[in-house]
Amino acid sequence: MKVVVGITGGIAAYKAVGVVRALVLAGHDVHVVPTAAALRFVGRPTLEAISRNPVESDLYEGVAEVRHVALGQTADLIVIAPATANTLAKLAVGLADDLLGTTVLASSAPLVVAPAMHTGMWEHPATQANVRTLEARGVVVVGPASGQLTGADAGAGRMSEPGDIVEAALDAATAANPDLDRAVVPETAGVSHDRLAGRTVLISAGGTREPLDPVRFLGNSSTGSQGVALAAAARDRGAAVVLLAANLEVPAPEGVRVVPVTSAQAMLDAARAEAQAADLVIMAAAVADYRPATTAETKLKKADLGDALTVELVRNPDVLATLAAERPRPDQVVVGFAAETEADPERLLALGREKIAAKGADFLVLNEVGFDRGFGPGETAVTVIDREGRVIGEASGTKPSVAAAILDAVAPA
Numbered sequence: 340m341k342v343v344v345g346i347t348g349g350i351a352a353y354k355a356v357g358v359v360r361a362l363v364l365a366g367h368d369v370h371v372v373p374t375a376a377a378l379r380f381v382g383r384p385t386l387e388a389i390s391r392n393p394v395e396s397d398l399y400e401g402v403a404e405v406r407h408v409a410l411g412q413t414a415d416l417i418v419i420a421p422a423t424a425n426t427l428a429k430l431a432v433g434l435a436d437d438l439l440g441t442t443v444l445a446s447s448a449p450l451v452v453a454p455a456m457h458t459g460m461w462e463h464p465a466t467q468a469n470v471r472t473l474e475a476r477g478v479v480v481v482g483p484a485s486g487q488l489t490g491a492d493a494g495a496g497r498m499s500e501p502g503d504i505v506e507a508a509l510d511a512a513t514a515a516n517p518d519l520d521r522a523v524v525p526e527t528a529g530v531s532h533d534r535l536a537g538r539t540v541l542i543s544a545g546g547t548r549e550p551l552d553p554v555r556f557l558g559n560s561s562t563g564s565q566g567v568a569l570a571a572a573a574r575d576r577g578a579a580v581v582l583l584a585a586n587l588e589v590p591a592p593e594g595v596r597v598v599p600v601t602s603a604q605a606m607l608d609a610a611r612a613e614a615q616a617a618d619l620v621i622m623a624a625a626v627a628d629y630r631p632a633t634t635a636e637t638k639l640k641k642a643d644l645g646d647a648l649t650v651e652l653v654r655n656p657d658v659l660a661t662l663a664a665e666r667p668r669p670d671q672v673v674v675g676f677a678a679e680t681e682a683d684p685e686r687l688l689a690l691g692r693e694k695i696a697a698k699g700a701d702f703l704v705l706n707e708v709g710f711d712r713g714f715g716p717g718e719t720a721v722t723v724i725d726r727e728g729r730v731i732g733e734a735s736g737t738k739p740s741v742a743a744a745i746l747d748a749v750a751p752a
């Protein structure tokens with residue numbers, strides 16, 4: 340297929356060479372369109388040698404061939420890696436002040452972008468709004484990953500690995516046009532694949548509801564945001580994702596298989612079945628520990644109950660502990676969450692260590708919650724511990740950035 344690779348001006352531009360090389364070695368016809376800023380990070384001769392095609396960057400070259408629209412019109416796929424914050428903003432409003440901008444606007448091919456920038460720039464509401472605009476328009480956003488940045492600090496903003504970008508881009512192209520030949524990226528392309536590429540990941544999200552009668556239930560404050568962000572992050576890393584969705588208050592991500600469940604018992608039944616094929620299990624849902632001992636067949640009436648109502652509750656099965664005990668394969672990785680109201684970090688860690696031992700999980704993601712903390716779309720902070728109780732990851736920020744950090748900790752590349 341004919342692929343346009345746009346490269347924009349960030350330090351990750353050097354890694355874009357890996358994207359071009361993998362596509363070329365898979366047999367695709369690759370045309371690189373660097374911005375002027377990108378050419379300050381990688382030279383045109385490198386890009387021409389690797390892409391095996393002339394490299395176009397100037398809007399005023401080849402005007403007679405109407406090059407500013409020709410490339411876009413004939414492309415089967417456009418990949419922009421790295422996509423800077425500035426480029427995401429330009430794409431969101433449709434600016435076309437360079438060859439890459441006109442190429443994108445003139446094209447109806449799938450567009451895949453791999454953002455790369457400092458964490459602060461990525462998390463800025465302007466960038467996040469631009470990303471949402473692009474996603475709503477069908478643009479596939481790959482990454483960014485979390486990890487060491489160019490400076491001394493670490494966080495979300497690293498460009499995803501070239502192998503993951505290429506896989507996501509080829510998936511997008513063949514989904515849009517099944518007649519295209521996806522071709523196989525040979526191992527010799529030297530691109531590293533994320534550990535989750537091709538794996539099956541089971542994630543629970545949301546909060547269970549335990550029915551009292553046909554119209555009432557015992558529930559909790561979980562909206563499902565963190566589990567949904569994990570599902571999207573695992574999908575972006577190439578995993579086949581199954582989402583056990585318990586009463587989500589946020590939309591489930593595209594491209595994951597959603598299994599709706601309501602109560603703890605229903606979650607256990609579905610989780611047991613789905614865990615058979617899973618390489619990684621992440622139980623992020625808030626599961627009720629107790630359910631009403633009986634569920635009334637018809638609506639409970641005050642006239643029958645009087646001024647006080649006592650409800651007897653019985654213990655629910657523990658989904659996480661059951662899955663950890665019944666692993667279908669010894670190499671299946673099981674991750675639990677622990678939401679605690681303990682504010683003291685040391686005591687929070689101690690609770691986490693007790694909980695991971697009690698549940699038999701491989702990793703536990705600990706977070707502090709309160710009446711106004713930890714739930715919904717806002718920021719969060721987590722600590723990830725392993726079986727030995729060692730802290731192996733810490734992250735704070737938006738739920739998507741924390742989701743990326745959790746995957747980095749439990750399934751490193």
Ligand code: CTP
Nearest residue numbers: 622624626627628656657658659675676677678
């Ligand atoms: N969990 C579960 N089944 C339950 C209760 C909890 O699978 N019946 C899972 C959650 O999905 C989460 C982890 O266990 O991954 C920890 O949940 P949490 O509510 O923090 O712990 P509890 O086991 O309920 O312990 P406690 O309420 O006593 O602190």
